Amino acid sequence: MELIDKLSVKNSRKLLLLLLDGLGGVPFDGKTELEKARTPNLDLLAEKSVLGLTDPVASGITPGSGPAHLALFGYDPIKYEIGRGILEALGVGLDVTYKDIAVRGNFSTVDDKGLVVDRRAGRISTEENKRICSILQKNINKIEDVDVIIHPGKEHRFVVLFRGDELYPEVLETDPQKVGSLPIECWAVNKKSEKTARIVREFIKSAKVLLKTPANMVLLRGFAKYPTMPTMKERFKLSPACIATYPMYKGLARLVGMDILECGQTIRDELDTLKNNWNNFDFFYLHIKKIDSLGEDGDFDGKVRIIEEVDSIMPAVLLLEPDVIVITGDHSTPAILKSHSWHPNPLLLYSDFIISDAFKTFTERNCARGGLGRFPSLDVMSLMLANGLKLKKYGA
């Protein structure tokens, strides 16, 4: 990839990455979600485009949102790992800094001997979670010179940020991952992480005093620091913008240096944001979340409906005349699996310089026969840059 960085040049051509989260599916009654959806506008575009399939990480690997997105942004998902704590913090919308250790927490239940009897405290309600977190935050906001920031997630989940100097994440996770065991003591695995371990032990001790059954213990894991990455501007000479409705995707975009645009919660809102900012950037990442959400819910028809809703905004998107359009998923989320999957992503590439496939529909099966073949998601960025004439020649 360093090659791309060296060859990239600035010009005024505009690139649009329309990312339909969890787009790819698996047939139910013979058709995938994308095949079932009525998508006249996407189909019309597909006919003038070249299609292909991408693997986010490797064949057979089901990726999380972090690696799947990084790959599409042109960052090797094996090289740039995003720790669990960081992803959770981005997911609840916390502003993470380079001074933070981010941690994923569970409220849990221990018996009178301290043994874990329920790792999720009976899945307490999100409301109850918020109440407990606010008590913890009120009583614990600083340990030594370290700020403690506590944020509730859904049900039994929460996030803690430990913000201070000289904090490193190499400490033991306290979640024993099974019932009947004691929580693991948080010890440092190297010298420089000893301060973190000490602060964490103090945090757990203070929390225990404040907590009541069933949520009478915290289990912590996914200790992670905010990763340092070169920005898309530094690497690709792009001026990139993110249009997304969910915090985690804004956080991922911020990691690679995108400007995060103000935006409402609907797909129409996202379209408006795109239109209003069209003149100010040369790369747009527009993220549609609900396709994935409904796939995760196992709601086949719901997923179909959202794909159709995206189709309905395509004429307005095309009126902006992007020089390069890629429409794809970060990973597949087949409704019948109710989860992310390893299936490659259908991908459509449109520019003035492609050899069109002339397929009449945008579907997984046509993408499998498309002119781009099957390739790593990591190559999507170089393809977009090339089609935007933003890469110089390599070698003489």
Place this chain on the structure above:
Amino acid sequence: MELIDKLSVKNSRKLLLLLLDGLGGVPFDGKTELEKARTPNLDLLAEKSVLGLTDPVASGITPGSGPAHLALFGYDPIKYEIGRGILEALGVGLDVTYKDIAVRGNFSTVDDKGLVVDRRAGRISTEENKRICSILQKNINKIEDVDVIIHPGKEHRFVVLFRGDELYPEVLETDPQKVGSLPIECWAVNKKSEKTARIVREFIKSAKVLLKTPANMVLLRGFAKYPTMPTMKERFKLSPACIATYPMYKGLARLVGMDILECGQTIRDELDTLKNNWNNFDFFYLHIKKIDSLGEDGDFDGKVRIIEEVDSIMPAVLLLEPDVIVITGDHSTPAILKSHSWHPNPLLLYSDFIISDAFKTFTERNCARGGLGRFPSLDVMSLMLANGLKLKKYGA
């Protein structure tokens, strides 16, 4: 690739790499150059062949001729870099040796303060260039114990070879790459390159005295040494021959140890050379330049015409009964882009041991659906060797 080297064996089967420089295109009025061309003979062969697409360096990367050729010869284009000076020297037909530092020069214009006002000296004529180079050569042929060899290129371009002992190329390029600046002084960036820098500074000083406005200065860049590479004979046990009309391609072939065959300037001449030498070698690299040249000129119909001319020699080529034939480009040169491009190369592989696709035409779109799929150009050599039964089994 070292695997291939270890497994290769000598036999009498003959391999033909018919390299149509810049073959791949992009549609204009719906058809690429290759689709537009009437190629009954290529099409007939395609029907009995297996097709595919190759990437010379990586997805989205537009390669120069150097890396694009090396990959097809089975040499990793990232590992074996050919410096600009070397390629230019090969391009003008200079016999480069391992004692040379090769440099690309521009005649340019500086004002009375020494500031560059035209990096190309108003693009002086090639005739004028030859006249100036001959004056320089007459007056400067040795500096210290280093021979200086000066050769004109087209318009303002020339090549210098500094030939001597203890010369290394890590010195500053003197071309400031913009007008209004002083030329950069040639200093060494490491200890061992100090002799080179000293010789180059002396060369520039001497040249300046001899030069007159508008071509009153030289700007030097692309300092490079002749790369050391194992030969195709050493690596693949081949006895390889090059048939080409342009100096650069003969130079590239010589780099990997091919015999350079005497040849006239037309495609028919190249065919004759192939026929006359058919019994003497087991690998033939036959290079057709003009497809690329006309693509670079933006001459769509001209490119189509040359493809058709190549088609016309195919019956005679097939009469030689090569055991393995690959027909492909080194890189694409779409006429609408007037330059090399990142598009993959259409490729046709014929041997007794392929599973034919039965496509009726040899086109980019059929290659995209071909049985070979999409793969790196670097794998072409192992495919040719395998189809020539020149690779032993790996492992027991």
